[in-house]
Amino acid sequence: MTTKSVAIVGATGAVGKKILEKLLERNFPVQSIKLLASSRSAGKEIIVGGNTYTVEETVPESFDGVDLAFFSAGGNISKMFAQEAVTRGAVVIDNTSAFRMTEHIPLVVPEVNEHALQNHTGIIANPNCSTIQMVTALQPLREKFGMKRIIVSTYQAVSGAGAEAIAELQSQSGQFADRADSEASILPSAGASKHYPIAFNAIPQIDSFDSSGYTLEELKMINETKKIFGDDDLHVSATCVRLPVVTGHSESVYIEIGKVGITAEDIREALVGAPGIVVQDDPSTQSYPMPLFAEGEDDVFVGRIRKDPDHPAGFHLWIVADNLLKGAALNSIQIAESLIR
Amino acid sequence: MTTKSVAIVGATGAVGKKILEKLLERNFPVQSIKLLASSRSAGKEIIVGGNTYTVEETVPESFDGVDLAFFSAGGNISKMFAQEAVTRGAVVIDNTSAFRMTEHIPLVVPEVNEHALQNHTGIIANPNCSTIQMVTALQPLREKFGMKRIIVSTYQAVSGAGAEAIAELQSQSGQFADRADSEASILPSAGASKHYPIAFNAIPQIDSFDSSGYTLEELKMINETKKIFGDDDLHVSATCVRLPVVTGHSESVYIEIGKVGITAEDIREALVGAPGIVVQDDPSTQSYPMPLFAEGEDDVFVGRIRKDPDHPAGFHLWIVADNLLKGAALNSIQIAESLIR
Known part of the structure; x- marks a missing residue:
């Protein structure tokens, strides 16, 4: 299985941290992990599974070479950077409400409608928790x-x-x-x-x-x-x-x-x-x-x-x-x- | 308006205390108030509105001369004493579930079915809080x-x-x-x-x-x-x-x-x-x-x-x-x- 270069946008938030933990826990085939957040959090270090990760500021170039970007930093950040990430070659899994009801964007719970992923055009929306x-x-x-x-x-x-x-x-x-x-x-x-x-x-x-x-x-x-x-x-x-x-x-x-x-x-x-x-x-x-x-x-x-x-x-x-x-x-x-x- | 001799059964409980407080607050025409509870609580003093009330043990004779008895000491106590209180001349307002679904006992919320009180035979049930x-x-x-x-x-x-x-x-x-x-x-x-x-x-x-x-x-x-x-x-x-x-x-x-x-x-x-x-x-x-x-x-x-x-x-x-x-x-x-x- 090919490994993936992964980015987590909103890595310092409650959900961002859980994404990092779960990626490691579930042995997701990761080649590299890039933690992104606002300029305020840039430089912050996050330790998970014995590894130290340094948070970087989210800029358009952050997504160069990224295969898979998880967004969980609020709808505005998704609206600002998700399409940019897709343009630079990433598939985006967006945990905000920004694109959930957009007609051509799949809204997916794998146990329910995994088939909807087939027609994605770069962005996939993660539904609301409830x-x-x-x-x-x-x-x-x-x-x-x-x-x-x-x-x-x-x-x-x-x-x-x-x-x-x-x-x-x-x-x-x-x-x-x-x-x-x-x-x-x-x-x-x-x-x-x-x-x-x-x-x-x-x-x-x-x-x-x-x-x-x-x-x-x-x-x-x-x-x-x-x-x-x-x-x-x-x-x-x-x-x-x-x-x-x-x-x-x-x-x-x-x-x-x-x-x-x-x-x-x-x-x-x-x-x-x-x-x-x-x-x-x-x-x-x-x-x-x-x-x-x-x-x-x-x-x-x-x-x-x-x-x-x-x-x-x-x-x-x-x-x-x-x-x-x-x-x-x-x-x-x-x-x-x-x-x- | 004739004043009433009132008894509160379960007077040391959360609801019993509120009944006493509300009786005084709403100027209910009280002639006397008798606080009743289990033998364990007998002798306990309760101070409300500057007055001190001494709790007595609930026994059949407690209801002699009582016009109105509020029961709030659990369904078993109501089953044991409510009919006794009626026999001795009291009207019982029962806050437990003991008689609520008994066919001939009115279950009353005054804003909704005050008319049901007309046919009472001594016991009136207060519905469940919810x-x-x-x-x-x-x-x-x-x-x-x-x-x-x-x-x-x-x-x-x-x-x-x-x-x-x-x-x-x-x-x-x-x-x-x-x-x-x-x-x-x-x-x-x-x-x-x-x-x-x-x-x-x-x-x-x-x-x-x-x-x-x-x-x-x-x-x-x-x-x-x-x-x-x-x-x-x-x-x-x-x-x-x-x-x-x-x-x-x-x-x-x-x-x-x-x-x-x-x-x-x-x-x-x-x-x-x-x-x-x-x-x-x-x-x-x-x-x-x-x-x-x-x-x-x-x-x-x-x-x-x-x-x-x-x-x-x-x-x-x-x-x-x-x-x-x-x-x-x-x-x-x-x-x-x-x-x-």
Whole structure:
């Protein structure tokens, strides 16, 4: 197998670091690794697997000789440099929202729509974290029973908002008694005009609001799910909520499948052994997924599988995954692995 | 107005204390107040509003001369003493699940079904906390537009599991770095065979499991909602999740109303000014309900009102209330106030 010259743009961020770690851990056939970030981080050293890497500033020439560039430095950086990297010969796997809904750019979760990679023209988009874990878990059900409708409520971790949000949660968590007066300057999002404490709270806003009253995070789940499944007739609606959890997104997912007469046990059987999925679903042993125990794990965990007593095709699932791994870094590397196969 | 001799059973618990506080705060016409609890708490002194109350052990004779007895000491205590209290002349307002689904016992949220009080035979049941805030918020919509279906995912506070659960969250919150190894001995429920940390986690189990795979908390929401609305044809399904929040339950509620052509603005207008409801719903000012700011408040807060883009009668609401107040103590006192009117 030919080895690849790899660049990671946004290498100092939470996801960028996980991409580097996972590349080494999964023995990706790397010839060289170039860590790129803003001029502010240039010169910084990152030690992974006993090796020291020095961060360089991202400039157009950074991509000369690069085969594969992972972008995870925000949508603006992707818009500025992704096409440049492609022009200089790289394939770009972009973890931002910059190109996800662009018609000719594949939006890929390998367990679901690996085939979409065939028509790529240089840029491949990695979906939003909360979308990835949901479609991974629903794909086996969609294949076997059909899928008509999805209504999801999320329980999302602060690490999705970056290292500063984690620090803010940690600091606020010490202020139990005067929790309502905790200082807040990051969440719900760094650019927002108002900030609220996340410790001992639940904030029903992730990203900014659209004129429809939905947040961009909710619209990502709605639109990306339809694109990945290639099904514009699928009904999807979403409510996205940030929680005082460090890492690990949870989702209460309600589905209406395309068949009646299916039992919760049928759903469970369709999920057991499916790629990337671990079923944790045994009430008798209080076995169900929880974000605290999904942190650091590659899999998507599914439990609380139940039939809606009042609807012949309705089911509940509780889906949990590490938002920095399957929700971001791992999925990006799985895309790269699919490409070189 | 004639004054009443009042007893509070479970007076040393979180809800019992709130009942006492609210009775005084709302100038309920009290002739005397008797605080009752287990023999373990007898002799304990409770100071509220400058007055000192001494806790007595609950025995059958405790209810002699009592007009109104609030029960909030667990279902077993209610089963042991509620009928005894009625026999001795008291009206019982029971905050446990002991009698909620008993056919001839009214299950009452005054804003919704005050009329059900007319046929009481001594015991009146106060619904489950998560049910109360949901039906309060949905009642004006049900009246105006009809209600066909409810799918709810909850985000529930630890104070619903008592003072020990609050202490456990506080203690675990200091263990940020080794959070997955936090000691846990209370949640998901004191009687469970396994316990999980709640700090930096989300536990998709409240109360124990039924053979259907639903938890008792979920079944309470499903069955109580149908009973309070008096509508067996209403479709209700629920997923209940415990969060690292001290007080304040949040709910992501999806509804299908009985009319099409209704807008989110119509829903908002139907809720503004409705009894017990405060609408906090302005994306332009990041105004939406959050549990951290609902703590200590009497009202049910509603926001994030949106139309499902893919369903002509589907809407989302985000409903937050103090689970110890409107979810328990306040609603019990509102029932008492309805009775004496």
